[in-house]
Amino acid sequence: MENQKTRILVAVKLTQSSGEGYPYASESSKAVFEWILQNIVRTNVTRFDLQFLNVHSPDSPYAKDYQADKMMEYFGCRCQMISVGSSSEIRLGHDPKIEICNEVKRVNPDLLVMGTTPKLGYFQRVFRRNVSGSISINEYCLKHAECPVVIVKTRADDQN
C-alpha cells in the first residue's frame, strides 16, 4: 500500500471565453489543479498520480481538439516541473457526466476532483441533445461515480 500511488482523476474543461488563448484551460480547472497541489499533494510528490480528463462535444463551437491537446500539455508540463506523475485522456462526447463516470469505472481512481458546473437551464436542455434532465455534472458524478468525489468551489466559477 505504501508504495502504491494515490491516483486522482482530475476533470478539466476548456475555457468558454473566446480569445483567451493558450493554455485554453478554464480558470476553474486551473484553480482546481492548484487546490490539489496545495492541499493534497503538497510536498509528497512521489506518492500521487494525477490523471487529467477532458470531455468535450465534437459539435462544440469553442472546444477544439488542438485546444484540448494544448490544455493537457499545460497540465502535463506543470506536473513534470514539480515531479508529480501525470497522464491525460481526451474524450469526445455529448454528455460529459456520463463520460466522466465511465472513465471512473475504467481507471478506478482513489479520488475524482472537479470544479463546479452549473445546472442546465430550460433552454440548454431543449437545445442540447442527449442531455438527460437538468441535473448538473457535479450532482450526477457525486451520485454515480464509483469513487469519492471532491467538488472544489473556486472564485473562478463565476468566470467559467
Next chain:
Amino acid sequence: MENQKTRILVAVKLTQSSGEGYPYASESSKAVFEWILQNIVRTNVTRFDLQFLNVHSPDSPYAKDYQADKMMEYFGCRCQMISVGSSSEIRLGHDPKIEICNEVKRVNPDLLVMGTTPKLGYFQRVFRRNVSGSISINEYCLKHAECPVVIVKTRADDQN
C-alpha cells in the same frame, strides 16, 4: 504556504449498534479515517492536521457523552501513534448538518470529509423535530459547507 498544514475536518459519528462497545466509532467513521490516512495523508504526516467533529443529539438513546469522548480518544491515539496532528470537538445538537456547516464556518478547514448518511424517511422526519425536509446530511453539507467536501462511500455504510 509550504509550512502551513492542510486542515481536514472529519465528521465522525457513534455506532448505532448497541453492545458494540469501545471505541464507539461507527464502522463508516473508522473507514473514512483509514481512507484519509491511506489516500491523502500517506507518509506526509507533518503536513496535515485532522480535526474530528462529532455532533450528537442530547436526547439520543444510544449516543452518550462518555461514548463520544472515548471515540475521540480512539482517533486521537491513532493520530498520535503515526505523528499526525489532531484535535477534536464534540457538539450537542438536534441537527448534525447545521452544526457541521457552522463548524466549517468557524474553523475554515481546507477539506471536510464524511461518510455517507441516509436520507431521512417519512417516519424519521415526523418523529425527529428540528430536521428540515428529507435532505440527507451529505447533500446539505455538499451544498452549504463553505469548503470542498468529500463523501467517502464505504462498505461499512451498510452496517451503520
